[in-house]
Amino acid sequence: MQNQVTKLIWRRHRRTFVLAGLLSLLVGVANDLITLHTLNQMPGHTELVKASINHWQVYEGGSFPAYSFWLFIVAWALGLVLMNQDLKDNFNQFLFSSGFSRQRVYWTKLWQGLAATFVIVVLTLAVQYGIFWVSLPARVGFHLAWPGLITSWGYGLAGSLGMFAMCWFAALIVGQTGALVVTLIGFTLSLSGVAAIFERLNSKGGLGWDLNGAQLAWLSAGSWVVAALILFIWGAYLYQHLSLEHNGEYLLFPELRVPVYIVFVVYVTGVNGFNGTDGYSTVISFLVAAAFGYFWLWRPSIMAKWHRWRSQREG
Amino acid sequence: MTLQVNNLSKQIDKRQIISDITFNWAPGEIIGLVGRNGVGKTTLFRTMVNHYVADAGQVLVDDQPIQRTPTRQRDIFFLDTQYNFLSNYSLKELPDFYSVVYPNFDRQRYNELLRHFELNAGDQYRRLSKGMRAMVNIILALTSNATYLILDEPFDGLDVIVRENIATMVIDEVADQRKGFLISSHDLNELDGLSDRVLLLKDSQLAHDYNLEDIRATAKKIQLVLPDKTIPAVLKEHSHLIRVSGRVLVVVITNYTADIDQQLRALHPVLLEELPLTLEDLFRANLAHDTGYQLLK
Secondary structure, three states: OHHHHHHHHHHHHHHHHHHHHHHHHHHHHHHHHHHHHHHHHOOOOEEOOOHHHHOOOOOOOOOOOOOOHHHHHHHHHHHHHHHHHHHHOOHHHHHHOOOOOHHHHHHHHHHHHHHHHHHHHHHHHHHHHHHHHHHOOOOEEOOOOHHHHHHHHHHHHHHHHHHHHHHHHHHHHEOOHHHHHHHHHHHHHHHHHHHHHHHHHHOOOOOOOOOOHHHHHHHHHHHHHHHHHHHHHHHHHHHHOOOHHHOOOOEOOHHHHHHHHHHHHHHHHHHHHHHOOOHHHHHHHHHHHHHHHHHHHOHHHHHHHHHHHHHHHHO | OOEEEEEEEEEEOOEEEEEEEEEEEOOOOEEEEEOOOOOOHHHHHHHHOOOOOOOEEEEEEOOEEOOOOHHHHHHEEEOOOOOOOHHHOEOOOHHHHHHHHOOOOOHHHHHHHHHHOOOOOOOEHHHOOHHHHHHHHHHHHHHHOOOEEEEEOOOOOOOHHHHHHHHHHHHHHHOOOOOEEEEEEOOHHHHOOOOOEEEEEEOOEEEEEEEHHHHHHHOEEEEEEOOOOOOOHHHHHHEEEEEEEOOEEEEEEOOOOHHHHHHHHHOOOOEEEEEOOOHHHHHHHHOHHHHOOOOOO
């Protein structure tokens, strides 16, 4: 039974996996070639990897990406596509009447998605590191160290897992592809505001945690993993109750509309409030979030009322 | 083997679409599901196969609820003609999916039927005409070898040749009593000669469950020409008038007895002959008043 569902999911998504892998390799190779070209222009002996690679913290070098930022985007996109594509292409209809339990389908799709993401990450890193290994000019040193690599990989994988989970969950509850992408881009960008809050809390002026770089990296990685686990388990519960009559609507679970609205308003107001300079900006962000959120979540009925009003006026 | 639908209900956007639907279905039966457009036929199918989560009720195959024993869903085939994933694939790729889900999927027969109906296996499903898609849908249904096959408006918008092909395939398939069909239609003519039992949906409920053989055993459709223009009492009392054209009357008598026959002959009609009784006649005679059914002719 498990083999069959694995085969079915693989058959369905293998093109996506291969395409994502090829695209990731292409971007990785292109980045390396640009770096090599820049290094070839530089005179004298130089080191590609900075000495900070020897420390237990996320490596942030100039030319050498220990864990390419691109790999976060790959995980982000895969989480979104794997869940959204089956909804958009009506493959869920086939899955739900396939004779496999929804839980089996959900977890199989999840582990295949995560395994594919991991393979793509490993392959991209291997190719990127390999290109530097074989193509660097003799006058450019290439010395790696485990502390920086392990921390960067751990943080990178946890972050990728978080990105994957965030998009996976969002694509499970949002039924409109365009609106889903806009929502996710907005939320992903807003995470920089959340990171700024953590930095303020960590500073001596905040809660005074005063964590060093490595501790912050592992705390952040741990937070991503915990958040991902919560989203995956919550997603499994929702998937079991997913009823396809709301296909094409913004929220596939209409009963989530009010909770989503409250969370959105509190989140936007909170992020702006923490990072804002005065109370006015907090009040304004609250009003804007409340109005925008209401329009966004209730726009079908708002638009229907608008059309009714207009046709009555014209008629 | 039986499939039981027990008290199935589904509400969408606070509107009750189907309510307390209950019926049994055995292999060998071709059941017609009729009802006006928007009455909930497709919703019933989608709820039966778990596309929609039912608010109440359950579907059982051999007394096993499919919600708790999902593998029993493989005994049911339903291809949603409006929302399906086939558009992204070529015809030769489709068995790769269906053979995983339906253990007895007959790939060889699938390819033979494609060739028989001159469908190119390399063509993308989305590039096919409506009639060709309908043929592919029915081919997938038959070759899945599932026991219970649900066809949603399989004749809708198709030309007479394709309709006849599909009807012939359906009839051939139930001959060995190992498969059953549940076919929805809003046009009674499409089900004529095909269904032996008809379920009628009205106001979100199953209004009637008719065995057509039982009805046909007692009913008669008669064309008669009477010497004068007044309609005699026996017809007023026992028949349903289908058509009047001058002195020619076409009536359906749902409970035709020897006594009625004698009374009719006593009127000395110029012409008295029996006509083939269609499904539409039966509905016109039995149900037109209380079902609100749309009679299309």
